[in-house]
Amino acid sequence: YYIQPFDSFFILLLDFCTSLGHSYPGKPKIIRCHSLEKETFSCWWKPGSDGGLPTNYTLFYSKDSEEKIYECPDYETSGPNSCYFDRNHTNAWTTYNITVTAINEIGSNSSDPQYVDVASIVQPDAPVNLTLETKTSASITNLWAKWSPPPIADVRSNSHVYHYELRLKTEGMEEWETISVGVQTQYKVIRVQPGVKYVVQVRCMLDLGKWSEWSSERHIQISRGQSPPEKPTIIKCRSPEKETFTCWWKPASNGGYPITHTLLYSKEGTWFCPSDIFWNSTKVEIRSLYNTDCLERCHGTSNSIIACALLLATQPPK
Numbered sequence: 001y002y003i004q005p006f007d008s009f010f011i012l013l014l015d016f017c018t019s020l021g022h023s024y025p026g027k028p029k030i031i032r033c034h035s036l037e038k039e040t041f042s043c044w045w046k047p048g049s050d051g052g053l054p055t056n057y058t059l060f061y062s063k064d065s066e067e068k069i070y071e072c073p074d075y076e077t078s079g080p081n082s083c084y085f086d087r088n089h090t091n092a093w094t095t096y097n098i099t100v101t102a103i104n105e106i107g108s109n110s111s112d113p114q115y116v117d118v119a120s121i122v123q124p125d126a127p128v129n130l131t132l133e134t135k136t137s138a139s140i141t142n143l144w145a146k147w148s149p150p151p152i153a154d155v156r157s158n159s160h161v162y163h164y165e166l167r168l169k170t171e172g173m174e175e176w177e178t179i180s181v182g183v184q185t186q187y188k189v190i191r192v193q194p195g196v197k198y199v200v201q202v203r204c205m206l207d208l209g210k211w212s213e214w215s216s217e218r219h220i221q222i223s224r225g226q227s228p229p230e231k232p233t234i235i236k237c238r239s240p241e242k243e244t245f246t247c248w249w250k251p252a253s254n255g256g257y258p259i260t261h262t263l264l265y266s267k268e269g270t271w272f273c274p275s276d277i278f279w280n281s282t283k284v285e286i287r288s289l290y291n292t293d294c295l296e297r298c299h300g301t302s303n304s305i306i307a308c309a310l311l312l313a314t315q316p317p318k
């Protein structure tokens, strides 16, 4: 083998560099590829040793059996040592062959190729805003859980249908009970135990991807032995002189707990809260209803047990 002067120059340079502790860069390794919503994805790599020299990293990819090689469209968005594939560079039904090449002055070194099928690397963020509430009727307490899908930076992608799982356990216990919820963002856990404290979490999944992490925990104490009051009944209303009128009702049975009775009425479509009631108003027809929404019109959401009567507008009491 005849050494060309040109070659020998490089061999000398290489020897020189090696003697300074400089060398080819180590082999980079693709550590993770991940999509939050199947419409974009990112890959991250771990650099190898830098060979003591400034090293540049380049990500190349090809798609399915195409020969064409592309370079990473965006090295910035997903942070250092990453490549972000925006919507225009993401095709869920394509296998990507991805390689990262490290280059320094002496030479280059490439990672093993990573084959990425976008649909299988989808892992959404956990659902957010989980809230718990109990509702009791006919002395059976049910637990309602509600949540929102994970927020996504690119709102155009936020039309996805997630599948959810909910899990709950008694506080302090190890074992979770996991329930497949389907695509709803709420779930009713029937017949929870009074007096018990529950812990609840939810998670979500998109198509064939991976489950998200579990959401943050929510705790709720199911109150003991509370039951809603019975429906109160308005017995009669009377207007002796057509200037004022009075209504009487039969109080609800209270099961040992204090009950507030609130009488609401509307007149010509406008709602009146207790403090607004002027009994000099005329023309009301009274019906009794059991309606837990009626107090909320006045006081916002109330967790207390509510019994109320509703008066609906229109005709003068007899």
Ligand SMILES: *[C@@H]1O[C@H](CO)[C@@H](O)[C@H](O)[C@H]1NC(C)=O
Pocket (backbone or CB within 6 Å): 024, 025, 026, 027, 048, 049, 107, 108, 109, 110
């Ligand atoms: C590439 O990196 C690997 C592992 O870091 C190393 O063993 C190998 O020598 C490097 N290749 C070259 C051509 O230097």
Ligand SMILES: *[C@@H]1O[C@H](CO)[C@@H](O)[C@H](O)[C@H]1NC(C)=O
Pocket (backbone or CB within 6 Å): 086, 087, 088
């Ligand atoms: C994607 O491509 C469309 C049409 O070619 C273009 O209008 C849009 O700006 C591109 N979006 C991104 C994020 O590059």
Ligand SMILES: *[C@@H]1O[C@H](CO)[C@@H](O)[C@H](O)[C@H]1NC(C)=O
Pocket (backbone or CB within 6 Å): 062, 097, 098, 099, 113
């Ligand atoms: C993937 O890409 C690498 C680097 O371009 C190439 O060596 C390898 O043959 C490709 N694999 C397939 C299955 O095409």
Ligand SMILES: *[C@@H]1O[C@H](CO)[C@@H](O)[C@H](O)[C@H]1NC(C)=O
Pocket (backbone or CB within 6 Å): 054, 055, 056, 103, 104, 105
């Ligand atoms: C690394 O990239 C910078 C900026 O593109 C370039 O100036 C430099 O020559 C590159 N270094 C190597 C070793 O390729």
Ligand SMILES: *[C@@H]1O[C@H](CO)[C@@H](O)[C@H](O)[C@H]1NC(C)=O
Pocket (backbone or CB within 6 Å): 128, 129, 148, 149, 150, 151
């Ligand atoms: C979650 O709750 C916060 C605070 O109430 C609200 O700002 C945010 O919009 C909610 N997020 C979703 C996705 O509903």
Ligand SMILES: *[C@@H]1O[C@H](CO)[C@@H](O)[C@H](O)[C@H]1NC(C)=O
Pocket (backbone or CB within 6 Å): 278, 280, 281
């Ligand atoms: C009804 O009573 C209220 C408060 O006492 C008073 O302000 C209002 O003018 C009365 N309305 C009528 C129609 O008499």
